[in-house]
Amino acid sequence: MRHFDRRVAGLMILLLCLCQLAWAETAGKMTVYSVPEWITKHGNVCLVTDRRILGEDLNAAGIEAGDRVRVTFLGRSIEMDVARNYSETATGTILMCITDDSVQLAINMGDFASEYLADKTVNDDGSLTWKFKEGIEGPVEISVEVIAKGDGEDTGAVELTYSNNREDYPDLTDEEYANFRVVATHGMGEGVLYRSSTPLDPKFGRNVYADAAMRKAKVATIVNLVDHPAAVKNYEGYSDSYYSTVNTIELGLGMDFDTEEYRNGLAKGLRFIAVHPGPYAVHCREGKDRAGVTIALLECFMGASFEEVVSDYMVTFYNYFGIRPGDAQYDEIVENNITVIIKKLFDVADPCSADLAEKAESYIRGIGLTDSEVASLRANLGSL
Numbered sequence: 492m493r494h495f496d497r498r499v500a501g502l503m504i505l506l507l508c509l510c511q512l513a514w515a516e517t518a519g520k521m522t523v524y525s526v527p528e529w530i531t532k533h534g535n536v537c538l539v540t541d542r543r544i545l546g547e548d549l550n551a552a553g554i555e556a557g558d559r560v561r562v563t564f565l566g567r568s569i570e571m572d573v574a575r576n577y578s579e580t581a582t583g584t585i586l587m588c589i590t591d592d593s594v595q596l597a598i599n600m601g602d603f604a605s606e607y608l609a610d611k612t613v614n615d616d617g618s619l620t621w622k623f624k625e626g627i628e629g630p631v632e633i634s635v636e637v638i639a640k641g642d643g644e645d646t647g648a649v650e651l652t653y654s655n656n657r658e659d660y661p662d663l664t665d666e667e668y669a670n671f672r673v674v675a676t677h678g679m680g681e682g683v684l685y686r687s688s689t690p691l692d693p694k695f696g697r698n699v700y701a702d703a704a705m706r707k708a709k710v711a712t713i714v715n716l717v718d719h720p721a722a723v724k725n726y727e728g729y730s731d732s733y734y735s736t737v738n739t740i741e742l743g744l745g746m747d748f749d750t751e752e753y754r755n756g757l758a759k760g761l762r763f764i765a766v767h768p769g770p771y772a773v774h775c776r777e778g779k780d781r782a783g784v785t786i787a788l789l790e791c792f793m794g795a796s797f798e799e800v801v802s803d804y805m806v807t808f809y810n811y812f813g814i815r816p817g818d819a820q821y822d823e824i825v826e827n828n829i830t831v832i833i834k835k836l837f838d839v840a841d842p843c844s845a846d847l848a849e850k851a852e853s854y855i856r857g858i859g860l861t862d863s864e865v866a867s868l869r870a871n872l873g874s875l
Contacts, residue, residue: 668697
């Protein structure tokens, strides 16, 4: 049915485009469309005509990474940068992202579709169905116009790209390649909490390394931030994985941590840690965004300083992108990502001077954990 719906949607768009791609005659402009069938599970809106728009289509229209564009739809105009990676822009920033298989309107660590265009329904199998908001009829026409040319590389932040081939990281251990590591900030028990990329999804080429690392660390309880419970057994190799032998909870969280849905799911994950034995592992897809938020919260809760949180967070950017302390991009990544996350998570102006332990405990209580659950969480993370 999904393929049929996409064919119907494609035909509608094709007719609207008068059987041709709707590139404007003037360089630096193009007209595309949005349909619910091409909204990703994270709420990123893929641009389409009779098919998904690719980076090469942008280039043909005179639009490149590094440009700033004005995107107009439904009487609304939004200015944004064109980038190749969500982390090239600050957390919460709207951008046009060029991926391998599409061009998307997105919010870094947010949900563009829910904010502007569509509502989602979570199906029994964990998949999402999107429907345009009441009063919106599709396909929605979207106009894109360059308002400032870049140099094809610089988005005003830092360009970040990585490989999914193990051979491209000869200097990393298998654990580093899997973005797997122990969390050893102040107050955390020794060998109690680990963070990781997915041990299940083969898309990033790291799952077998992550699963092996969890086995080696004798992880007993896994908090899976990204998958839906009904989906995990569909991954190839699941039945033979270490993951399948331990305590697990699948939360299926989106990217926007400033939503009630995210907070409710996170509360379930923290309660799971509170009532199950360690060692523990927390993972999302890359172990960078959702895991980054969750681990930062727990580090603060257990007494870590902001400097410790930053140091641990930035190990991910070394494992994927080779970014080291002292590199030109390092401070910009910190400011655009973990600094914004902590400010937003705890509603503080200066993470360095805030009482992060108090803020983290207040946050955890605010999402619903009881006194006994908070005490158990702290005890379990403090020692085995």
